[in-house]
Structure formats: C-alpha cells, structure tokens
Amino acid sequence: MESGSELIVGIDLGTTNSLVAISDALGPRVIPDEHGRRLVPSVVRFDDGHAVVGNEAKSTSLDFPNTTVNSVKRLMGRSAEDARDDLKFLSYRVAPGERGTARIVLPRKGGGERLVSPEEVSAEILRSLVRVARRVLGRAPAKAVITVPAYFDDAQRQATRTAGRLAGLDVVRLVPEPTAAALAYGIGLPRAGVKPGPRNVVVYDLGGGTFDVSVLRLTPDEGGEPFFFQVLSVGGDSHLGGDDIDHLLVDVMRREIAAQLGLDADRTLELPPQARRQLVSLAESLKVRLSSEQAAAAHIDLGDDRVYERTLTREELERLITPLVDRTIECCRRAMAAAERALGGEPISAVVLVGGVTRTPLVRRRVAEFFGMEPYTALDPDEVVALGAAVQAQILSGSRRDALLLDVIPLSLGIETAGGAVAKVIIRNSTVPARATEMFSTQADGQSSIRLTVYQGEREMAEHCRKLGEFHLRDIPPMPAGVPQVEVAFLVDANGVLNVSAHERRSGKRAGLQVVPNHGLSPEEVERIERDSLTHAREDMTRHRVVDLVANSRLDLKWIGERLERHRGVLEPAYAAELDAAIVALRAQIEQAQHDWTSVNPEEFARAKDALDRASVRLQEVSISASLRENPAL
Numbered sequence: 001m002e003s004g005s006e007l008i009v010g011i012d013l014g015t016t017n018s019l020v021a022i023s024d025a026l027g028p029r030v031i032p033d034e035h036g037r038r039l040v041p042s043v044v045r046f047d048d049g050h051a052v053v054g055n056e057a058k059s060t061s062l063d064f065p066n067t068t069v070n071s072v073k074r075l076m077g078r079s080a081e082d083a084r085d086d087l088k089f090l091s092y093r094v095a096p097g098e099r100g101t102a103r104i105v106l107p108r109k110g111g112g113e114r115l116v117s118p119e120e121v122s123a124e125i126l127r128s129l130v131r132v133a134r135r136v137l138g139r140a141p142a143k144a145v146i147t148v149p150a151y152f153d154d155a156q157r158q159a160t161r162t163a164g165r166l167a168g169l170d171v172v173r174l175v176p177e178p179t180a181a182a183l184a185y186g187i188g189l190p191r192a193g194v195k196p197g198p199r200n201v202v203v204y205d206l207g208g209g210t211f212d213v214s215v216l217r218l219t220p221d222e223g224g225e226p227f228f229f230q231v232l233s234v235g236g237d238s239h240l241g242g243d244d245i246d247h248l249l250v251d252v253m254r255r256e257i258a259a260q261l262g263l264d265a266d267r268t269l270e271l272p273p274q275a276r277r278q279l280v281s282l283a284e285s286l287k288v289r290l291s292s293e294q295a296a297a298a299h300i301d302l303g304d305d306r307v308y309e310r311t312l313t314r315e316e317l318e319r320l321i322t323p324l325v326d327r328t329i330e331c332c333r334r335a336m337a338a339a340e341r342a343l344g345g346e347p348i349s350a351v352v353l354v355g356g357v358t359r360t361p362l363v364r365r366r367v368a369e370f371f372g373m374e375p376y377t378a379l380d381p382d383e384v385v386a387l388g389a390a391v392q393a394q395i396l397s398g399s400r401r402d403a404l405l406l407d408v409i410p411l412s413l414g415i416e417t418a419g420g421a422v423a424k425v426i427i428r429n430s431t432v433p434a435r436a437t438e439m440f441s442t443q444a445d446g447q448s449s450i451r452l453t454v455y456q457g458e459r460e461m462a463e464h465c466r467k468l469g470e471f472h473l474r475d476i477p478p479m480p481a482g483v484p485q486v487e488v489a490f491l492v493d494a495n496g497v498l499n500v501s502a503h504e505r506r507s508g509k510r511a512g513l514q515v516v517p518n519h520g521l522s523p524e525e526v527e528r529i530e531r532d533s534l535t536h537a538r539e540d541m542t543r544h545r546v547v548d549l550v551a552n553s554r555l556d557l558k559w560i561g562e563r564l565e566r567h568r569g570v571l572e573p574a575y576a577a578e579l580d581a582a583i584v585a586l587r588a589q590i591e592q593a594q595h596d597w598t599s600v601n602p603e604e605f606a607r608a609k610d611a612l613d614r615a616s617v618r619l620q621e622v623s624i625s626a627s628l629r630e631n632p633a634l
C-alpha cells in the first residue's frame with residue numbers, strides 16, 4: 001500500500017455498508033474505527049449545514065426519514081426515470097435534476113428544499129472512511145482503489161470517480177467487486193516460481209438487498225500487470241437478499257401473533273412502524289443465530305400479560321427460504337450458460353462467497369452442490385471485497401504482493417491432541433497444493449462431540465503455536481473411548497487456503513473449517529517462529545512425548561482396569577498382583593507428569609507403560625474367551 005510517500009487504500013463502497021482496508025507485508029486487513037467497528041453503514045443524514053454518516057445516521061433513520069439517505073448506490077449515475085423501480089424501497093424523495101439525473105430532495109428546516117446528487121452523498125461516506133483510515137495510519141490517504149459492481153456502466157463508474165474526487169481522493173482504479181473478491185484470496189496472482197494457468201472463478205454475492213453472480217477469467221499476464229481479469233458473464237437480482245429473508249420471518253411471526261390475539265389469521269395484522277421495525281430486527285437476529293445454531297427462540301411481550309414465544313429451528317428456516325435460494329441458483333445457471341461459449345469447456349476452478357447471507361449453511365450447501373465443489377469461505381464475506389481492493393492498491397503502489405504468495409507452506413499446520421500437544425498434519429516447506437490426513441479418536445466413553453483446534457507453528461505444545469481456528473464434530477453415536485475413527489484431512493490449495501475436514505467413519509458425521517493460514521503473518525514472524533522452535537526443540541519434544549504418554553496410558557489404564565475388575569475372580573492371584581503392581585507404577589508416572597512434567601524421565605515412563613501393556617496380554621485373552629462363552633454366536 002505504501003511506496004515512498006504513496007499511500008493507497010482499498011474501499012468497498014457498498015449499498016448497505018462501506019469499508020476501508022490496507023494491504024502490506026502482513027497481508028490485507030480492514031481498518032476499524034475508534035470503537036473497533038469495521039463496517040460503516042452507507043447511511044447519511046443531512047442536518048442543516050452538515051452530514052452525519054454511518055452508525056449514528058442509521059440508528060436515527062426512523063426519526064428522520066426525509067433527511068436520511070440510504071442505498072444511494074442504487075442512484076449513482078442513473079436518471080430519476082431509470083431509478084423508478086428502486087424508489088419504492090427508499091424513504092426519501094428523488095427528483096430529476098440536470099439532464100434528468102437522479103437528485104435527492106431534502107427538506108430544509110426553515111421550509112423549502114434543496115437537491116443533492118448521489119455523488120455528494122457517496123462523497124460523505126468516503127470522507128468518513130478517510131477519517132477512519134487517517135486515525136490508524138497517521139495521515140489521510142490521498143489515493144484509493146474503489147470497487148464497483150461488475151455490471152456498473154460508464155455513467156455509474158464515472159459517478160463513483162466523481163464521488164472520490166469530491167472527497168479529495170484520487171481514484172487510481174475502479175475494480176469490479178467480484179474481481180476484488182478473487183484477488184483477496186490471491187486467486188490468479190503469480191507466486192514465486194510458478195505461473196498459474198488461466199483460471200475460471202465464480203463469485204456468488206448475496207448481501208442484504210442484492211444478489212450478484214459473476215463468472216470471471218483470470219489470466220496471468222506477461223506485461224506490467226501480474227494478471228488480467230475478464231468478466232465473462234454477470235447475473236443476479238437487484239432486489240433479492242437478506243432483507244427478504246427477514247420479511248419472510250416477519251410474516252410468519254405476524255400471522256402467528258394475529259392468531260394468538262384471536263384476529264383473523266389471514267388478515268394482515270397492521271403494526272405501528274416502531275413495532276414492525278422491532279419485529280424486523282428480531283427476525284434478522286433469528287436468521288443470523290440459525291446460521292450457527294440448530295434452533296433459536298423469540299420472545300415478544302404483547303402487553304396485558306400476553307407473551308408470544310416461538311422457537312424456530314434451522315430446518316424450518318431452510319424450508320422457508322428454499323424458494324429464495326432456488327432463485328439464486330437459477331441465476332447461477334443462467335450466468336454459467338451465458339459464459340459457456342467464452343469458457344469453451346474449461347472447468348470452473350474456484351467459487352468465492354461474498355455477502356453476509358452466504359454464512360447461511362443452506363446457501364453454502366446449495367452452492368457447493370450446484371458447482372460440484374466447496375466454495376471459498378475463509379475470509380469474512382462482508383470484508384472480502386474491501387480486502388481485494390486493498391490487494392489491488394498494494395500492487396498499484398508497487399509492493400510485490402506476489403512475493404507473499406509462496407509455493408511452499410512456511411509453517412507446519414496441525415491439530416491439538418489430548419493434553420495440549422499439537423499433532424503436525426502438514427509439515428512446513430511442503431509444496432502447495434498439499435494434502436494429508438491423520439486419524440483421531442475420543443478420550444471418554446460415550447463422548448458425542450470432539451473439538452478440533454487447528455494450529456500453525458513449529459513448537460510442540462498448542463500454547464506455543466498460533467491458533468487458526470476451531471470447530472466441533474458433533475452427534476457422534478455413543479461408543480467406548482478410542483473406538484470412533486475420526487479422519488482429519490488437511491488440504492492447502494494452490495491459493496494457500498487451508499480446508500480442514502473431520503469425518504467420523506462409523507456414523508458418517510462430518511464437519512470442517514476453512515482459513516487462510518498466512519494472513520497476518522509477516523516474514524519476520526515466520527523467522528522468529530522457526531528460531532524459537534530450534535531453541536526449544538529438545539524441551540518441546542520431551543514435553544510432547546510425556547503428554548502423549550499420559551494420554552495413551554490413561555486409555556490403557558481405563559480398559560485394563562475395567563477388565564481386571566470383571567475377571568479378577570478367575571485370574572491366578574500372582575498374575576493379578578503383577579497387574580496391580582504395573583498399574584500402580586504407571587499411575588505414579590502419570591501423577592508425577594501432572595505435577596511437574598520436567599521431573600519425569602520419558603524413557604522410564606515408556607517402560608512402565610510397556611510393562612503394563614505386556615502384562616495385560618493374558619488378561620486380554622481371558623476377556624476374549626469370556627465374551628465368547630457369554631455370546632457363543634460370536
């Protein structure tokens with residue numbers, strides 16, 4: 001983002017929210033405001049003389065419907081006539097200005113009105129992003145890359161440039177939003193050593209109010225630019241998004257409340273605007289919760305000791321929104337058909353998800369099903385466009401972004417095991433793409449859920465590694481400890497995106513996680529981590545060994561103890577005593593390790609474990625023949 005005195009930021013100037021991001025040696029990241037908020041609502045309120053932007057304007061929008069301007073992006077570069085279909089969604093008045101262009105009509109306090117252009121409104125949003133950036137970067141950025149929808153025509157692009165200029169920004173490039181999304185994942189960027197071939201990428205963008213799908217081709221270029229992006233086809237629906245899901249839920253609740261109040265269920269219950277607004281925000285929160293939970297409860301006080309209570313399940317939500325998701329898939333089908341000739345039979349190599357609604361599990365499943373591949377979800381779907389704009393800004397400012405895209409994995413990737421050690425699944429310096437699997441099991445009888453925590457680093461203990469994320473494999477049917485077979489697969493693809501999936505073989509249960517391990521890692525940090533691992537190598541290995549010995553010995557003690565109690569009556573007393581002694585010796589090792597692992601001699605510990613394992617062979621035989629007698633059919 002910076003070369004000499006040049007500072008270029010990436011800006012996603014969105015219909016509902018806007019963001020500013022930068023990219024440097026640490027990779028791209030969104031710049032938060034002083035309260036840590038990363039999204040600035042694209043809402044501007046015009047008080048006489050000055051503009052209020054973002055959260056404050058949004059939260060007071062109901063009180064000032066005529067002077068609060070939202071969704072101004074829908075008016076950019078359009079005539080009042082063109083924008084007619086959108087007007088019913090806007091709370092403010094729009095009138096034709098010069099040459100019929102759309103102007104926003106704002107009432108003045110003292111009477112009369114004034115007209116402002118969509119460019120001026122967008123400029124207020126951009127100014128507010130510049131302030132956010134200045135606070136963190138120490139100076140105001142003078143240049144920006146701004147993203148625009150792929151379908152924006154010349155007039156709409158020109159209007160976006162004008163907005164930038166009004167905000168004092170030199171707009172060095174307008175980048176199509178889907179192109180930015182692909183760039184954020186590094187798709188199509190050349191990496192040290194290898195030149196990628198042309199790639200075809202689909203970007204599925206389902207936001208609050210609009211759905212866009214684009215098919216792109218990325219071609220590595222020999223010229224000045226490291227890549228060449230071409231939009232092969234676009235499709236979508238300018239009035240389809242998360243808001244429609246909220247409205248479906250509001251309708252369900254409104255009908256049920258009407259029924260509960262004894263009103264005709266088919267007649268619509270007219271709600272005062274404030275109550276309707278509350279119902280919409282309740283609906284939105286239910287929708288968001290159901291992306292991570294199986295059920296979510298609503299509780300509304302209807303007055304006179306009446307309460308509306310409702311638990312909504314994910315399944316119910318999925319049934320409700322299936323027609324909406326179907327419509328997006330139909331748009332995908334049409335966009336693919338439109339790109340067919342240009343694709344010339346070449347396959348799609350990646351699908352990228354953008355927009356808050358793509359966190360919905362049903363959306364992810366349906367997209368995966370339609371395109372026959374897992375979509376990219378590792379980056380925050382609300383941020384991915386701004387991050388890509390920042391990557392483009394970094395390239396334009398002359399920093400070598402491609403140097404960051406390595407063809408080897410700089411740090412090992414692994415999973416935390418019992419006791420806090422890390423089992424490395426992919427070893428550092430493996431070339432990308434890389435794939436490896438590892439088997440895991442449960443620690444307790446009847447354990448129905450396993451937490452899988454993914455780490456990056458060279459040290460042996462989780463506490464010394466960098467945590468990348470965690471997920472749960474749930475609904476494992478009850479089985480004794482150690483019996484479930486969980487295959488954990490790590491796949492780092494050509495763009496450095498890590499997919500971790502866990503699969504319990506008997507029940508078929510699956511779960512997974514996607515992250516970009518190198519985000520936020522500087523080359524210096526990689527070096528430091530390597531150095532640390534060398535310094536601590538011996539100590540770390542010992543500790544890892546002790547931790548594994550403790551975990552495995554516990555499982556041994558558990559099953560040997562259970563069988564010993566069951567069959568003690570038929571064992572020769574001398575043999576039982578030998579087992580008892582071996583158990584006591586191993587328990588002592590475990591206790592000592594827990595008290596202070598450095599005081600344990602791992603060789604001695606391993607010998608104690610071996611001694612018990614060897615001694616238990618006879619017990620195992622006794623146990624098997626007893627089961628055969630009890631169950632001759634075996």
Ligand code: AMP
Nearest residue numbers: 207208242243288291355356357359360
């Ligand atoms: P965007 O316009 O991309 O910011 O998307 C905003 C939309 O995403 C709104 O309708 C949000 O309610 C919706 N959204 C945000 N988070 C989630 C989530 N976890 N699950 C489902 N929808 C979400």
